[in-house]
Amino acid sequence: RPRARAREPRTRGRLASASASASERTTRGTTIPSQEKPCQTWAIMRSWLDAATRDLEPGTGDPRLEALELHALRRDVDFLEAATTRKTFRAPIVLLHNDALAGNVMVPNSFRASGTASPLDPTPDVTLIDFEYSCYGPRGFDLANHLIEHCGFECDWRRLPSRAFRRDFCAAYLSDEAEDEEKVTNLLLETEAFYPVSHLWWGLWAAMQARTEKAIEFDYAAYAKKRLDEFRRMRRFAFLYQGDDAHVSGTTDDDAADLLGPRLPG
Template identity: 30%
Template sequence: MSLTSEHGRVFARFFLEISKAIKYLSAAGFGAKLLGGFGNGMVQSFIYARTLEPSDMREPKIAAEIAKELGKFHNVDIPGSKEPQLWVDIFKFYEKASTLRFEEPDKQKLFETISFEELHKEIIELREFTGLLNAPVVFAHNDLLSGNLMLNDEEEKLYLIDFEYGSYNYRGFDIGNHFNEYAGYDCDYSLYPTKEEQYHFIKHYLQPDKPDEVSIAEVESVFVETDAYKLASHLYWAIWAIIQARMSPIEFEYLGYFFLRYNEYKKQKPLTFSLVTSHLSASV
């Protein structure tokens, strides 16, 4: 079976699953209104709004609105299995990525510098480590970057769009993944939100009507959970990028993107592990 034909079958199954979710998300007021469906497609309403830039997401008012909408999103009940898909997906990506071969010699040479043995050990270790947190499982967006957020400035109406990666997943992954996207398309991780900015977001996520009444202990708990799963976000998209380097028709340095995300993962890992370990020790 060729990669192209297999990709087509996977997409067909994936479209069927996500189209079911979109019906419920649309009914709950998320994204464009679903007007109808046909075969392998659907018809949705037009959204009169602009796509956000990465810098918009850190504006306090917009950040608060994103947090509020994400909190609502996480409360939508989507019928079906509610098992978190994070590690299922990461291991599927890993199995596919580790067996690839590239026709271009330069890409193949760069691909061969990746230690899949090391990568596998990192996945196992992080899965076990994040499991200590018992993070809540919600229906997550999983790809909440600026391009999937739209804002009607006149009506001050925010829209979460593009749910193709949506699945039941860990709450911390969705928030941590969103925070990683503050880095923008250039992956400038010096732009990762400060602790103060994260606290602001988390308070509005937990209690949008009275954010200042959220206890510090509750905010700190979500902050630690988010910090742990931001590492999973790096691994997820890093391994995803290896596959895209082989399969995607888009002209983009996907292998370079793998190294950007994986190197940031390795840079942040000791800091995050220290933070989480201290938090867990203090909670005993």
Template identity: 25%
Template sequence: MLAEPLSAPIHCDASQAQQTKASAFYNPDCEESRNSSSTSSALSNSTFRLEIVNGLRHVDVNLDARTYRSSSFVAQLVSLAIVLRVPAWATVRHLDSSRILIRKASGSLTNAVYFVSYPLSPSLPTILLRIYGSSSGSLISRSHELHTLHVLSSRYHIGPRIYGTFANGRIEEYFDSVTLGPSDLRDEKISRWIGSRMAELHSVEITAIEGPLSVRSLEGKSWEIGVKKNVRTWLPVARKVLAHPNVDKSERSVLNLDAFLEGWVRYLRWLSQVEKVEGSSQRVFAHNDTQYGNILRLTGKLAEGTPEHRQLVVVDFEYASPNPLAFDIANHFHEWTADYLSSTPHLLDFSRYPTPQQRRNFYQAYFSHTHTLQETSTTDVAGEARLAKLDRQVKVWSPASHGMWAIWGIVQAKDDVEKGLAETAAEFDYLGYAKCRMQRFFHEIAVLGV
């Protein structure tokens, strides 16, 4: 939905951010000598402290996502774009803030993505605005995420370019594209493209993101695989959420974290033994959240000679980290069972899990693009064994995905729980989602004989 025409003068103050490498006071009015009077009016009385944090331009100002339709929000956003020197936006002339269009792309009111455009000037590119939710800081490290995005875009040309950050969000590159839908994951060709793209991401050196390992270091010392780290660090927060008086006893019973932890530890021990006997799934730099909403399909024509799978762009690297490649694939397969646009977006339909033939189609594309597992004919013994081994590894790592997202759902429910929102009033039933994933976790470890 497009926002209504907006206009109003802006007045905002910014406090000094912490842990900076460089900083300087910046007054947009100084920039306005090169811009139009209409922009200058909108930006009067604004003074920001511009700093360099994590190698990116940063202003310690908060944007309130709940007011994104207001004129003051738009004026503040324009001022940020100028200070952060967003390409074209920072030097545009005759900018009329009342004509800026803001369209909400996804997320809740307090944790959302917006497309920001200026139709009066075709040369002014659309930019993507992200505003973080208050509970997201309990789940991810924003500084690590920004470091990851910077390395991926600058060194590997993967993901969007980050133009700059502010206290509770960032402005980044917008791709002229459409977001995939649930049915797209089931398309044979698109599934192969996703497999190829995932293999390319898995070729990123872990040390480029996490730093070098010492000679004697082992997994868990210099870095820890993401799924284990996430469950370990999110559990204490989840316990606090479930301890809130607004949480019904019946929900605490279903989301029994003591029982989960016991099952999780038992599962990890079993998993460790299986990998010693059968061989471990290679540790790679993984996305860990390849749901259809995080995969874009470019609408423009690709440059001549560009492989067709490159029309897919994976975004949203909040949960990217080192993980077994089988975990990343298993996690993606579970997203086949989700439909976040349905009347029950928190429930997964496990009958939609990819069939053996659909998994084979994905694996073949993955093998054909990975640097470590060269493509071989799937009709020979070695090729069939390779496919069977990967499918087995995906199966044994599958419960880990359910366990991680079950705890995530509880933590994400924090705001709704504190506000006392009923399941029907919340934008997304996070606790319902957590129950679905946790029930599936116990079901799958039982099937595995854990």
């Protein structure tokens, strides 16, 4: 039940706090001055795209990868990098975990996701492990990554967190500033902006793995298609593609109109 536990309110709050703590430190626990945090997200994505498309000639590889038109995605990487660094939208650069799925979250035995804990451990910690994909990058990207991970490798979009869930997660992340509605709203919008970026990141990763990894029995090409299909769907309405003020006019608390929330696959 690790994925279900991650959705429980108490676990959600602890996990958000753990993410906030990790974002301010390196994996060795050394705080890094903000001016010394180079964003690595886009360079990593380009390296995966290069590996996925290197020597990829029509008719010579997996036809499923050819159908993804990977070469065209280079423009999207360039555009999104520029869009997320403009002055009107600038997420702080922090240490990202980048793979905060349920299997990388450790919860003490004394902790009960239902909202109670052992009297001997009144404030149990939730710990993030496995920093294999960690790098410095935009804060909202890590939060978007985690929220989308609720859908699992099956990419079951019915499990996407609702807007209310996402807002609560952002409030927990901000901790002492959770009562500041403006800051919570801004972090929510920042996180939602990186939904398509997360799909592009993992789509390129899977495409690269499909070209280079032969030993693991996992259908990387199929996973790449699911993530890149969702990226292209989200690209049609993501405010990063619609100008500086689109995220303001597009804000809604109506989950029925929430294109980032739970929905049927396909």
